[in-house]
Amino acid sequence: MPFQIPQWFVWLHHKLGVDIFNEASQVLMLFIWGVVLFVLIAIVAKSAVVFMVLMERKVLAWVTQRKGPNRVGPFGLLQTVADGVKLLFKEDIMTPGQDKFLFTLAPALFIFPVFVLFAFIPFTDYFTALDMPVGALLIFALSSISMLGIVLAGWASNNKYSLIGGMRSAAQAISYEIPLILSVLTVVLFTGSMRLTDIVTAQQTPLGPLGWYWFYLTPLPFLVFTIAAIAEVNRIPFDLPEAESELVSGYNTEYSGMKFAMFFLAEYAALFVMCALSVVFFFGGYNCPLAGVTMPWGTLIDSTYINTPVIQSAQGLISAGVWLEQQIKLPGVAFLLDQLEKISWTVLKIYVLIFMAMWLRGTLPRLKPDQLMGFSWKFLMPIALLNLFLVGLQKFWAYPNDTMPDLIASVTGNWGYLVVWAVLLVGGVGGFSIWMSHNLQEKLKARFVR
Amino acid sequence: MHPMALSQTHFHLTGFPLLFVLLIGGMALPFLLMGIAQIVQFKSPTALKYTTYESGMPTFGDAHIQFDVKFYLYALLFILFDIETAFLFPWAITFDSLGVRGLVIMYLFVDILLLGVIYAWRKGALRWQ
Numbered sequence: 001m002p003f004q005i006p007q008w009f010v011w012l013h014h015k016l017g018v019d020i021f022n023e024a025s026q027v028l029m030l031f032i033w034g035v036v037l038f039v040l041i042a043i044v045a046k047s048a049v050v051f052m053v054l055m056e057r058k059v060l061a062w063v064t065q066r067k068g069p070n071r072v073g074p075f076g077l078l079q080t081v082a083d084g085v086k087l088l089f090k091e092d093i094m095t096p097g098q099d100k101f102l103f104t105l106a107p108a109l110f111i112f113p114v115f116v117l118f119a120f121i122p123f124t125d126y127f128t129a130l131d132m133p134v135g136a137l138l139i140f141a142l143s144s145i146s147m148l149g150i151v152l153a154g155w156a157s158n159n160k161y162s163l164i165g166g167m168r169s170a171a172q173a174i175s176y177e178i179p180l181i182l183s184v185l186t187v188v189l190f191t192g193s194m195r196l197t198d199i200v201t202a203q204q205t206p207l208g209p210l211g212w213y214w215f216y217l218t219p220l221p222f223l224v225f226t227i228a229a230i231a232e233v234n235r236i237p238f239d240l241p242e243a244e245s246e247l248v249s250g251y252n253t254e255y256s257g258m259k260f261a262m263f264f265l266a267e268y269a270a271l272f273v274m275c276a277l278s279v280v281f282f283f284g285g286y287n288c289p290l291a292g293v294t295m296p297w298g299t300l301i302d303s304t305y306i307n308t309p310v311i312q313s314a315q316g317l318i319s320a321g322v323w324l325e326q327q328i329k330l331p332g333v334a335f336l337l338d339q340l341e342k343i344s345w346t347v348l349k350i351y352v353l354i355f356m357a358m359w360l361r362g363t364l365p366r367l368k369p370d371q372l373m374g375f376s377w378k379f380l381m382p383i384a385l386l387n388l389f390l391v392g393l394q395k396f397w398a399y400p401n402d403t404m405p406d407l408i409a410s411v412t413g414n415w416g417y418l419v420v421w422a423v424l425l426v427g428g429v430g431g432f433s434i435w436m437s438h439n440l441q442e443k444l445k446a447r448f449v450r
Numbered sequence: 451m452h453p454m455a456l457s458q459t460h461f462h463l464t465g466f467p468l469l470f471v472l473l474i475g476g477m478a479l480p481f482l483l484m485g486i487a488q489i490v491q492f493k494s495p496t497a498l499k500y501t502t503y504e505s506g507m508p509t510f511g512d513a514h515i516q517f518d519v520k521f522y523l524y525a526l527l528f529i530l531f532d533i534e535t536a537f538l539f540p541w542a543i544t545f546d547s548l549g550v551r552g553l554v555i556m557y558l559f560v561d562i563l564l565l566g567v568i569y570a571w572r573k574g575a576l577r578w579q
Contacts, residue, residue: 034471040473040562042479068498088486091493097512104484112476119472137539138469158513159502171521174528181535189542253503258487262480311523370578374522377567377576381531388538392553395545 009236037129041118049268053080055351056268056358063362087261095158095254102156107255107262110149113142114269122196122277125287126151136194140181141234145269147173149240150251153263157254165250168369169241172231175376176238180228182384183221186391187213187281200285212284217394218425220387222282225382229274231376233267236361240369275353276346283349286342524574527567534563 034146047225054069054076069076094103119129120139132138146172154166187195189446191202205211214222231238242250251262290346502509541548541556548555570576 031471034468034475037468038472038475089491091491091499092484092487095502097502104481107484108477108480111480115476115479116472119469122556130472132466132469160504160513160515163513163515167517167521171524174532175524177489178531178535181532182538183533185538185542188539189545192543192546194539194543230488248503248505257491258484262483312557318557354462374579376575377527378571381567382564385564389553389557392545396550 010042011399025074025300037119038115039117041129045115045118045269048272049265050080050084052268052272052354053083053264055354056361057356059355060362065357077120084261087257087264090257092257092259093254097158099156099158103254106149106153106156107266108149109152109442110146111262111266111269113145114266114273115193116142117273118269120196121273121346122200122280122285122344124339125197125201127343128197130198131195134194135191135196136184136188136199136281139176140184143270143273144173144177146266149266151279153255157251161247161249162251164251165241165247165253169234172234172238172240172372175373176228176231178382179224179376179380179384180232181218182381182388183225183228184281186217186221186279186384186388189388190217190391190395191293196280196285200280200287202315203284209284209289212282212287214282217391218387220383221391222278224384224387225278225282228376228380229278230357230360231372233270235271235357237364237367239366239415240299240372243366245366271354271357272350275350278347278353281348283353286346288341288345520575520578523570527570527575528565530563534560 053390057079058068058076070081072079072082094100096446117139118134120132122128122131150169150173151166154164154169157163157166177347191199193199193202203212205216210216230236234241241247242252247253254259255263502513537559538556541552545552
């Protein structure tokens with residue numbers, strides 16, 4: 001995919017009188033774009049969270065056959081806005097025993113990595129604020145800073161519930177970070193790049209949704225990632241740090257007003273980011289889910305698959321966007337339509353995953369701490385390591401190189417290992433369900449509760 | 451398509467300097483919000499409001515107590531595996547040029563760490579009392 005600077009970008013800088021190919025003026029532009037980007041991220045993150053909170057309340061209401069918020073605004077749409085305004089004007093209470101500095105620092109430490117992580121999400125191939133060569137690694141380096149905020153909040157609150165919540169949260173976050181990183185590592189291994197747009201581009205295959213990594217690398221890394229991600233953002237099967245039936249509200253018991261609002265905001269923003277990462281790593285990012293089908297403005301216009309027969313048949317459609325551009329006499333229409341389509345796919349996929357997370361919250365009960373820790377260290381981590389090994393083998397199979405004879409691939413073609421995975425999957429799921437159906441509880445107890 | 455063929459040229463404005471700007475901005479924003487809240491909020495102090503909330507029970511003692519050792523055991527194991535993943539990332543990137551030998555060698559390394567986890571497991575360090 002030839003990556004070019006968009007024409008409007010060059011045009012904008014020309015109008016502003018900035019030579020963007022000059023090193024010195026790049027420094028100036030860096031700060032200006034940094035501020036612009038930050039304001040954009042703040043707006044996007046806040047509006048996403050405002051919508052998600054309402055969506056969560058509505059989804060939970062549907063699950064429990066209630067109506068949910070429906071008084072403030074049409075269909076309760078303004079409920080979250082009203083809540084936000086209320087939280088802004090609420091009194092900020094600090095009890096005498098608290099460490100004032102750390103108590104104030106904790107929400108800031110909790111929220112700022114999440115905000116920065118928004119910049120990493122590739123909404124399209126061009127509108128990716130931070131498209132770094134070490135993206136996948138940096139994301140996890142940043143997201144683990146949030147944990148410090150929780151521990152500090154628990155410690156600085158001078159409240160036993162908060163303290164237990166904070167410590168539990170730390171133990172849980174570090175336990176589930178290992179499977180999380182290992183499952184992403186399989187994606188990085190198969191793509192050969194940590195850049196998020198590279199990972200998305202590598203999922204651009206004629207197979208469509210089956211070529212995305214949730215299926216292409218077997219569903220294992222995706223399942224491990226999902227479980228670990230839900231645990232990382234402290235959502236309901238794993239929400240022990242804020243289990244309201246045992247620890248009033250966990251680490252944010254003592255918080256009120258704006259500081260509490262920030263914890264609240266950061267939790268939902270973290271869920272959004274985790275779902276976005278899941279979309280990037282496992283659901284093809286901004287790729288169209290229809291295999292080989294191209295929107296009139298041409299999703300696959302600069303695809304590396306341009307020479308495959310499936311895509312070539314869509315070449316006629318691709319030119320439609322260019323035709324439109326010529327008719328309207330406005331350069332960049334095809335580009336904008338293409339970008340709009342990609343943004344829509346990204347956001348749609350993210351919200352589908354967020355809906356799944358909310359559905360889980362409405363369905364599953366909370367775990368016990370011993371089950372929680374055992375599950376991560378004794379089950380998820382070995383599975384993730386085994387899967388990393390299997391994906392390594394799969395890569396040799398899919399892309400044979402000098403060190404591996406392409407004997408198997410020459411016989412089966414690239415479809416061969418998909419068939420093998422399907423057989424393994426059906427056998428594995430079948431075997432697993434048979435094994436589970438025998439005295440399920442005793443086996444689980446014997447395995448995880450030692 | 452070979453994944454290694456995905457080489458792209460990227461615009462220079464993105465990257466670490468921009469990340470640095472964002473980090474500073476991200477740290478400033480929460481304090482800005484808290485500052486605004488400090489100005490606009492209503493205050494009506496009563497004595498009871500400024501007590502620790504522990505479900506209505508009168509608080510006894512300080513909350514800054516000693517912790518169970520189990521938290522530290524998990525932290526030790528975590529550091530072990532976090533460093534391992536830091537090693538695994540460059541390995542994953544250069545996987546193609548290393549070949550089967552690289553896969554085998556890395557798994558020898560991983561297995562040594564796994565032995566440590568199995569040891570901890572058998573010793574009961576992963577048991578949550």
